[in-house]
Amino acid sequence: MTDTIIAHRREIADLMQRIKVRRFQLFGMYATPAAAILAGLAWASLKVFVWLHGDTPSAVNGVCFAAIILLGAASAAQFYAEFTDVWEDADTSVRKLKLELALAEERHVLESRRRTPPSQDRQASYKEKIPAEVIRLRQESRHYRRLHLFMQWLLFISSASISAVTAWYDPPQPAKGVLIGLGFTVTVITAATGYFKPRERSFNLQQTADTIEQHATAFELGIAPYNSPDDAKNLELFATTVENVRAEQRMREQQLDQPQQGQEQVI
Template sequence: MAARMREAPFPTKRSPADWGGCRAVERSMDDDARSRLDRASRRLLFDTRNEVRTAEAQLTRRLGIDRAVRIAVTVGITVLLTGVCGTVLTWESSRFIKGDIICGTVAALCVATIVFITDGALKSRGELKADLEESRESLRRLSAHEHPPLSERRLLYREDTAGIIEQYQADSRKYRRVHNSLQSLIMIGSAATTTIAALETGKELTWQSIALTGISFAITLAAAFTGYYKYRERSYFLQQTADAIEEEANAVALGVGPYSEFGTDQQQEALKLFTQRVEDLRNEQRRRQQQLDQPADQAAPSGQPPAA
């Protein structure tokens, strides 16, 4: 037995025939289990991000549908009440028949609009919010297991800041628009109250008195808007910033001023300095804009424009 074992040693390399005719498949050295798991994890993370975007889009659409339904319901109820009140008040004379027809037509259009926009609509707002929260939670958990390099995390953060800036700017514009609308209503109402009080003096109205009252109303309104919105200051600071940026652009193009030290082979350094100086000018303009939006008793813009 020992002699036979020495004569027939165990084969160190087996041919395809020894494996039952199965040929071994060559695999890349990079195609290991770790790389496959990383690719699968990245793919799952990408799909989850798409699910979050889809859920956000569906929720936005649902909110738009709900807003349109509320507007249609409000308009429909308003015209129905108008039609009912008009009919009751003119029941004997029947002079509101044309108004009833108009109110009924508008109400029917409102009902048709509600049926059209809710036909085959999405899920309810609560269900869509729940789906969105679930998708965001899944994305957060998957992102917690990902460990990209620091450079990639910084790039991702830079891309995320674009959405944050856009959201902040949209909210700022919305609140500024509401505030300016209310402030304009206050100024117009104050000027109109003074004008109406001037007309109710018991004197006979002539074209001279009406013209004088109208001119006074216009002057009061113009003074109020000019004092509140500060159009001259805004124009002055914007033109000043534009002139400064134009000066920087001409200097970097001609290689003069602070850019005279850079040669033809140092264009990147010159552009770096140009970008920094222009960003400083833009930041200064933003600070001036914020100071102009504040009340006069809190802060005054630096570098007031010269008196006209």
């Protein structure tokens, strides 16, 4: 039974990866020739609008020519791989792969229903997945914490630089362009911090990870609230508690995604 379920999951994972690869292949097939054409148009535009009455610098000619040759060679290689079946899913549409994925998922669901283990076994399996969930939550928490620190330091440096540049330069140039860039950076970071709220997301994720880990430790040690002599009852209580904690985490994430007025109404 386990081997069959694992085989279905491997098939689904393989199809999902093939869909990603196929999308990348098709994107390259269409984007690379378009980029070569755009490079040629840019080269011609520079000649017409910038160096119409003079010679185009050799450096510009060399860069544009090299870009067109490189993009053209990449396009030729991709079309060769597509029409000579070098790629695994050459001449296969993404739509067909998605259909195969849907069928594989349906087979997996049907097989899982037919071979559904008892609830106690499912709860025990769920418990074994908790350490990985805690690790995931902590990783996301660290990601948002680092993002928040980066944005704050960038905000501090840009804000301090505005005053420094203003005090250093009396003429409007080149300080004017620097001040515009710094002011734009401060505005963007302030708006992004208020909208995405990385500090709050990091705190919520860390709090959820700590709570789940606390319950997992209590379950392993057999202390309250998991000190019942009935192991099945303790396991059911543990699964129920962890799911409630995760539901609260999702609720907090939804509140952070809502505008401030919507958050006040929810609260």
